[in-house]
Amino acid sequence: MGMRVRAQTSPFRNRIEIMGYRVAIVGATGNVGREMLAILEELNFPVDEMHALASRKSKGNEVSFGEKTIRCQDIEQFDFSTVDLVLMSAGGAVSREWSEKIGKAGPIVIDNSSAFRKDPDVPLIVPEVNPDHIKLAKKKNIVANPNCSTAQLVVALKPLHDAAKIKRAVVSTYQSVSGAGKEGMDELWNQTKAIYGLGxxxxxKFPKQIAFNVLPFIGEFRDDGYTDEEAKMWDETHKMLDPDIKLTVTCVRVPVFVGHSEAVTLEFERPIAVEEARAILRDAPGIMVIDKHEDDGYITPVDAAGEHAVFVSRIRKDPTVEHGLNLWVVSDNLRKGAALNAVQIAQLLDEQGMLKTASGYRTLTVG
Incomplete structure (x- = not known):
C-alpha cells in the first residue's frame, strides 16, 4: 500500500508519522457498508477519522469500526468537504443524488451502485483487471465498483483472455440472497422457518418463493427478454475487459445466504489446454484454484464465505466448440463482489497518490 511515511528521530525516541485519511461510508448500516468497515480494518487501510452516514431514519444507529463504535450521522447534514474519501453503498437513487455533489466538494467517491458504471467519464475498476483506468477518476472524482457477479467473473477471465483471447462466453449465475440486501436474507430465513410450520x-422481497427454490430472474425485464442484471454483466465486462467478447448471461437467484457462483463456458481464439489454463489461473492475482477430481475437490459458496479470493474449480475442456473450456467460479459477493473490491480501489488510489491527505498525520512511537 502506498502510505507516505515520515520518520523523525530525537534523543528520546523515534517517531514514525503515517498520513491517514478521513473516510466516510454512506449506507454504513447495510450489509455491504458493514463489510466495508470490517475490511478497511482488516487490510489496515490508513484511516485517521471514520464517519458513518445513512438516511435520516437510520441516524443514531451504531456500527463498529475496529474497537470503536460509531454513531451514524444524517447524510443531509454532513459536510463532505471535511473528508478525503467516501465509500458509497446506499443504492443507485442515493448515488445519483449525491455522488457528483460529493465529488465536487473534494473527496473521491467509490460508488457501489450501478449509477455511474456506464458513464464514460467514470472509471469502472477491478484492480486485478484494469488498474490503469484509475487515472480517469479525476474527471468527476468518482470511481464505480462493478456488479457483484461481474467482479468475480472478470477476475477469472482476465488472465485467460490475455493468454488466448476469449471470443465468446456463456455465463449462468447462481446468486445468493445477500445480493438483494438484508431484506433478501431475512426473506430466505423467514420462508425456511415458515415452510416447517412456523410462519x-x-x-x-422476491417475486416468488426463494426457500427451497431457484428464480431465473434478477432485476427488471428489458424489452429483449433479458434482465437488467444480465445486461450489467455484459456491459461491464465489455467496459473493463474487451468490447469484442461475445457474452450471453442468465442470472438466477438461489437459496444461499452468501456467495455467488457462476458456470462459465469459454471459447478462445487459439487452443488452450486444461493444464495450461489451470497454471495461468494459479499464477493470477486474486484467484485460488481448487480443482481436484475428488468428491470435495471444488469450492462452494459456503467454503468461499468470508474469504477474499475468487475461487475457480471444475476446469475442463468443452468438446462442443473449437478451443473451449468450462469453469466454475465462486466468490463471497459481499467481499470481492462489493466491499473488498471497493477497499482495493481505495488502496489503488492511495498507491497512485490520488487521495489528498489533508487530515494530517497519525503518530506512532517506536523504540
Missing part, C-alpha cells in the same frame, strides 16, 4: 411464507 408466513408469502414472498415479499
Amino acid at each position: 408466513d411464507a408469502t414472498p415479499k
